[in-house]
Structures are given as structure tokens and as C-alpha cells.
Amino acid sequence: MVRRHMYISGDVQGVGFRYRANHAAQHLGLTGYVRNMYDGRVELEVQGDRELISRFLGEIDAGSFIHMDDIESKDIPLVEDERSFRVLR
Numbered sequence: 001m002v003r004r005h006m007y008i009s010g011d012v013q014g015v016g017f018r019y020r021a022n023h024a025a026q027h028l029g030l031t032g033y034v035r036n037m038y039d040g041r042v043e044l045e046v047q048g049d050r051e052l053i054s055r056f057l058g059e060i061d062a063g064s065f066i067h068m069d070d071i072e073s074k075d076i077p078l079v080e081d082e083r084s085f086r087v088l089r
Helices: 019-029 049-062
Strands: 002-011 031-036 042-048 069-075 086-089
Touching: 002 049, 019 031, 019 042, 019 049, 019 086, 042 049, 049 069
Parallel strands: 031 086
Antiparallel strands: 002 042, 002 069, 031 042
């Protein structure tokens, strides 16, 4: 079990990225959050099995109009009591 903090750049705002992230996280049983940043990137934290997180990113990237150019990613401490994935504003 890991928790990853990511900043993702590319065509990631206004293309359904947060909707796809929420759907993929729920489908795979992952927790965390996603939100748009003012600089055009998307920030997300996702927690779960490392392999499922890779599948999660693949499901998002498969979306029409979504193109991830760069992912800044680092492992961070787990949030023990987290139970869901949220879309933040």
C-alpha cells in the first residue's frame, strides 16, 4: 500500500480529467483526491496498491482529449482513515 502525490501537466484541464480520475479510482478501490491547479496542471493524491495506481493512470490517459505530458510524482505517508476518492475544487 502506497500513497502518491502527483502534479500532472499537459492537456489535463477542461477535458474530463477529474471525472475520469474519480471514476477510475472508484472502479479500482483507490482513495485520495484530484483538483485543478491555477497554473494549468492537475494535482492528485492517490492511495492503494502500487499496481492499481499504475492502472489508474492508464485508465485516465486512455480518455479522449486527455494527454499527460509530464508527471511529477513522489511517495508520501499513508492517510490511514481515508475511505474515498474526492474531486476538489
